[in-house]
Amino acid sequence: xxxxxxxxxxxxxxxxxxGAVGLLVRRNALVMFMSIELMLNAxxxxxxxxxxELGLLQGQLAVLFVxxxxxxxxxxxxxxxxxxxxxxxxxxxxxxxxxxx
Amino acid sequence: MNAELVVFVIFAIAALAGALVLVMARNPVYxxxxxxxxxxxxxxxxxxNEAPFIAAVQVLIYAGAVMTLFLFVIMFIGVxxxxxxxxxxxxxxxxxxxxxVGLFILLALAAQGVWVTGxxxxxxxxxxxxxxxSDQLFGTWLLPFEATVLLLTIAAVGTVALARFEISDPRxxxxxxxxxxxxxxxxxxxxDEATDSAASADDAPSAGEES
Numbered sequence: 001x002x003x004x005x006x007x008x009x010x011x012x013x014x015x016x017x018x019g020a021v022g023l024l025v026r027r028n029a030l031v032m033f034m035s036i037e038l039m040l041n042a043x044x045x046x047x048x049x050x051x052x053e054l055g056l057l058q059g060q061l062a063v064l065f066v067x068x069x070x071x072x073x074x075x076x077x078x079x080x081x082x083x084x085x086x087x088x089x090x091x092x093x094x095x096x097x098x099x100x101x
Numbered sequence: 102m103n104a105e106l107v108v109f110v111i112f113a114i115a116a117l118a119g120a121l122v123l124v125m126a127r128n129p130v131y132x133x134x135x136x137x138x139x140x141x142x143x144x145x146x147x148x149x150n151e152a153p154f155i156a157a158v159q160v161l162i163y164a165g166a167v168m169t170l171f172l173f174v175i176m177f178i179g180v181x182x183x184x185x186x187x188x189x190x191x192x193x194x195x196x197x198x199x200x201x202v203g204l205f206i207l208l209a210l211a212a213q214g215v216w217v218t219g220x221x222x223x224x225x226x227x228x229x230x231x232x233x234x235s236d237q238l239f240g241t242w243l244l245p246f247e248a249t250v251l252l253l254t255i256a257a258v259g260t261v262a263l264a265r266f267e268i269s270d271p272r273x274x275x276x277x278x279x280x281x282x283x284x285x286x287x288x289x290x291x292x293d294e295a296t297d298s299a300a301s302a303d304d305a306p307s308a309g310e311e312s
Contacts, residue, residue, distance in 0.1 A: 003105045008146065011113050014300070015120050022124035030129050034136045037167065038120055041143050044159075052150040052228060060152045060229040064238070067162055068249040072256035074167050075116055075184055078174045079263035085178050 008049035015042035029081050029091045033074075040070050105149055116142035129175045133168060142163045152229035 015038060022035035044063045051059025080092065088095055115138055122135025140163045147156035238246055 001105070001106055003109045003149075004191065007109065008150070011116065011146075014117060018117070018120040018124055021275070022120075028129055030171065030178070031109060032134050034123055034132055036312070037163075038123060038136060038139060041140060041163070044155075045146055048147055048150045048152050048155060048229075051152075052136065055228065057228060057233055060155050061233060061237055061242055063152075063155050064247060065245060066159065067158060068253065071162060071167060072252050074170060075256050075260045076263070078170055079260040083263050083266060084176060091178050100176060 005049045005053035009046055012042040012045040012049070013038075015045070027092050027094050029084070029093050032093065033081070036096055037070065037074070040066060108145065108149060112142040112145045115139075116146075130172070133171050133175060136171075137164055137168050140168070151227040152232050154229050154234045205301055 019035045019038035019042060022038070023032050026032055026035065044066055047059040047066070049059075051057065055095045084096065085091055119135040119138030119140075119142065123132045123139065126132045126135060140159065144156040144164070146160040147153070147159055
C-alpha cells in the first residue's frame with residue numbers, strides 16, 4: 001500500500017483539529033500557545049506533502065518562512081505572557097477580564 | 102508492505118499521541134513534552150517527503166529553540182498545581198537502566214557495520230536538499246528572506262522592550278531619595294506616600310537600636 005499525499009493531509013487535518021480543540025478548551029495561556037504551534041506544524045506538513053506531490057520546492061520554502069514567523073511569534077508572545085503574569089500573577093486567560101463591560 | 106508505510110504509521114501514532122497529551126495533560130510540562138514528540142514526528146515526515154533540510158531546521162528551531170523557550174517560561178511562571186515528587190511509574194529506574202544498556206549495545210552493534218543510516222526510503226535525489234533550497238532562497242526569494250531578518254530583529258527588540266517594561270509601581274525607590282532630599286514641598290501624593298513609608302522604614306531600625 002502506497003502512502004500518498006492524502007494520508008499526510010488527513011494526518012495534518014487531525015493534528016490541526018486537535019490543536020484547535022486545545023486552543024478552545026484549555027485556559028492556561030501557555031498551553032493555548034502550544035496548541036497554536038501544533039496547528040502551525042500541521043499546516044507545514046500539508047505544505048511539504050503537497051510540494052512533494054507536485055514536485056515543487058516552493059512548499060518547503062513556505063514552510064521555512066512559516067517557521068521564521070512562528071519563531072518571532074513565540075518570542076513576542078511568551079514575553080507578553082510573562083509581562084501579563086508579572087502584572088496578574090496568573091497564566092489563566094479567564095483572569096484577564098478588564099475589558100469586560 | 103513498503104518501508105514508508107511502516108514509518109508513517111508508527112510516527113503518525115506518535116504525532117497524534119503527542120498532540121493528545123498536549124491537549125489533555127493537566128501539567129503544562131507534560132503538554133510541552135507531548136508537543137516535543139509531535140515535532141520530532143514532524144521531522145520524520147519531512148524526511149519522508151524529500152525535505153531533509155526542513156527536517157533539520159524543524160529539529161533545531163522547533164524542537165530545540167522554541168520548546169526550550171516554552172519550557173523556560175513554564176518553569177519561570179511556575180506550574181500551577183504542586184508537583185508530586187513521587188515516582189508515578191513503578192520500577193522506573195531499573196527499566197531506565199535496562200533500556201540504557203540496551204541502547205548502548207544497539208549503538209555499539211551499529212558502529213560495527215556500515216548500515217547506520219539505513220536504507221533510503223525515496224528513490225533518487227531528494228527534492229529539498231540544502232543546495233536546492235539555498236538556490237531558491239538566495240535567488241528568487243532573496244527579498245522575503247531579508248525581510249525575515251528584519252522581522253526577527255524587530256521581534257528580539259520587542260521582546261527585550263517587553264521584558265524591561267516596568268509596571269507602574271506606587272513605590273518608586275529611586276525618586277524618593279531625589280525628591281525628599283531637597284524639595285519636600287512640591288512632591289506628588291504618590292511620592293509623598295513613598296517618602297513616608299521610606300521614612301518609617303528608616304525610623305524602625307534606629308528606634309530598635311535606641312531601645
